[in-house]
Amino acid sequence: MNGKPGDHPLNDILMHRLEIYGTEVDELIREISELSSRRELYEWWEEEIKGSSDRELVQRKAEARYAELMQRSRSSGWEAMGH
Numbered sequence: 001m002n003g004k005p006g007d008h009p010l011n012d013i014l015m016h017r018l019e020i021y022g023t024e025v026d027e028l029i030r031e032i033s034e035l036s037s038r039r040e041l042y043e044w045w046e047e048e049i050k051g052s053s054d055r056e057l058v059q060r061k062a063e064a065r066y067a068e069l070m071q072r073s074r075s076s077g078w079e080a081m082g083h
Helices: 008-014 022-036 040-049 055-073
Strands: none
Touching: 008 040, 008 055, 022 040, 022 055, 040 055
16 A cells, blocks of 8 residues: 555545545544554454445444444543544
């Protein structure tokens, strides 16, 4: 990955703010990024998304991951700022 637009969907969403899966799904992925370490984010991406272009699949998996991360943040005693 060289970090240029089109190089990797996560970079496009997070770094270049390009629309990849639609505004709502892309924003959800940005939220997941804020709640995850970079390593954790990329591991989830490689295990669950695998470069899929299926917007509905990505949305379902992103919603599930976001819910997991929010539960983790609540159970560890901190709330995500503004969420």
